[in-house]
Amino acid sequence: MTIGDLAKDTALWLEPELGSAFTKEQKEDITVKAALYSLNAGGKRIRPLMMRLTALMTGCSGSKMADVLYYAATLEMIHTYSLIHDDLPGMDNDDLRRGKPTCHKVYGEGIATLAGDLLLNSACERLFKAALSNPGYLYASYFMCKNAGLEGMVGGQSIDLDSEGKTIDLDLLYELQRKKTGALIESAVVIPYYLIKELNEEQAKEDRTACLLRKLAEHIGLSFQIRDDILDVESDPSVLGKNTGKDQRDAKATFVTLLGEQGAKDRLSQEIVSAKNVLDELSKSGFDTEGYNVLIDYLEKRDS
C-alpha cells in the first residue's frame, strides 16, 4: 500500500459525496459555484483520507461507512471555507492555491466571502441533519462544529492574525498550531470512531481507543504543521502549488523561525516516532494500522 493508493481510494470514495452536497438547482447559484470551485480545486483530501483510515481501522462497514463519508465531506467543506477566507486580500492575500487562482481571484471578494460563509453554514446543517437521523451522532456533530470554532480552528487563526509581526514564544506557537490545524485533524482522526460507537461526551473521554486516537491526532497534527513550515522555506512553488516564502514575507512565527530548520526537522522526527508509538499500541489492541503507518511516513517526507 502506498500513499498514492490511499489518496486514489479516498478520491473515488469522496468525490461523489461532494458532488451531491448541493442539488442541481442549488448549483445554479453563483455562491454555490464559487464554493464548488474551491471544493473541487484539487485538494489533497488529507482529512477525508484520515477519516477513511480510522473507519477502516476500527472495523467500519456498510451504512456506518456511508455515515463516515458524509462527515468526511462535511469536514472538507469546513476546511475549504477556511482556505477561501484565509486567502482573501484582508487576510493572507493569496492569489494561488493548489496551483489555481484563489476563489476571490475568480469570483471576486464579495462572493468569495459569502462562499466561505455558505460552506460553514452548509456543513453545520449537514451535522444537524445527521443528528436528526441518528441522535447517537449528536456529540460527534457538536465535536466537529466546536473544533472548527473559537476553541479550535477560528481561535488558532485569531492567534495567528494577532501574532503577525510580533515575537511569539514556542508555547503560543503550539497553542496556535493545536487550534488552527490540529483541531480539524483531531476531528478527522477521532470522529469516525465516535460515529461507529455512537459515543457521547463522557464515553468519548473515557474510551481507551478514543484516547489513543486523540493522541495520534495530536502527533499527526504537529507533524503536518512542522512539515508545512519546512516546505515554506524549502519547497518549489510549482511543486507545492502555492506561493512559498510567505511566512517570512508576513513575518510569521513558525516552527522553522523559532527552532531553526534543523531544530524543526528534529522535532518533526520526534512527532513521527510518537505517532508510531501510538500506532503500536493500537496495533496491540488488534487494530490494523498499516494505512496510518503509510500516512505517517508520507507526512514525514511529503514535498507538497
Place this chain on the structure above:
Amino acid sequence: MTIGDLAKDTALWLEPELGSAFTKEQKEDITVKAALYSLNAGGKRIRPLMMRLTALMTGCSGSKMADVLYYAATLEMIHTYSLIHDDLPGMDNDDLRRGKPTCHKVYGEGIATLAGDLLLNSACERLFKAALSNPGYLYASYFMCKNAGLEGMVGGQSIDLDSEGKTIDLDLLYELQRKKTGALIESAVVIPYYLIKELNEEQAKEDRTACLLRKLAEHIGLSFQIRDDILDVESDPSVLGKNTGKDQRDAKATFVTLLGEQGAKDRLSQEIVSAKNVLDELSKSGFDTEGYNVLIDYLEKRDS
C-alpha cells in the same frame, strides 16, 4: 405598552445573556473583542424582541423562557455576523453601522472577516449544546441553522450580490427578501414556539399555531424590508445610523425601485393588514397578541 417599553424589556432580558456568551478568558481574544464590538454596537434587537413576544404570547415561563433567551442571543449572533461580513469592503463597503464605525474600520478586514466566522460558528455550537441538553430542541436548532444558510439568509445575500447592476423582476425580489431578511425573522417568530412545544419537523408542519406564526413571520418580514427600502430613500442618515441612498448608489433593485415610492407604501400597508389578520386569528385562539400589535404598528411607521 409602547415599542419603547418592549425594546427596553428586551434589552434588559438579552444583554446579560450576550455578555455571558463568551468566558472572561475568551474575551481576551482579539477576534472575540471584534465580535463583541459589533454585537454590542446598539442594535435594535428586533429579532430577540420578536422571540420574546412569541414566547410570552404562547405562555412561556421559567426554564423554557431561559431557553428562549439562549436562542435569542444565538440568533442575534447570526444576525451580527451577517452585518459584519456585509459591511466588508468586498461586499457593501460600509464604514458606518448603527451610527458607529463598522467592525473592519476598527479591527481591520482580516479580524472582521474572522469575527463573522466566529459568531456563526459559536452560534452553531450553542445550537448543538442546547440540543445535547434537550434532544427535543434538535429540530429548532436545525431550523435556525438552515434559515441562516443557502435556503435562507446566505442564499438571499447571494441573489443580492448577483443582482447588483442587473434588472431583476418582482418575483426574484420577493425570493431575495424572503431569504435574506425573511428567514431570520421567521426563526425569531417561530422558534420560541418550537422550543416550548419541542416540535419535530413533522409536528412543526402540522401544528396550527406554528402555521399561523410562519404566516405572521412572512408578513412581518416583508413589512420590515419594504420599510427599510423606503427609509433608504426618505431618511436622514443621522436618524437611521447608517448611510442612506445606498441602494441607488449600488444600483440595487428594491421595493421602491420596482414599485415606486407610493407603490412600496401601498404594499407595506397591505402587509400590515395581513399581519394584523393573522394576529386576530391567534387572538381568537386565546393568545394575547397585544405586544405583536404594538410591534406591527411600529414596523409600519418606524423612522430608523
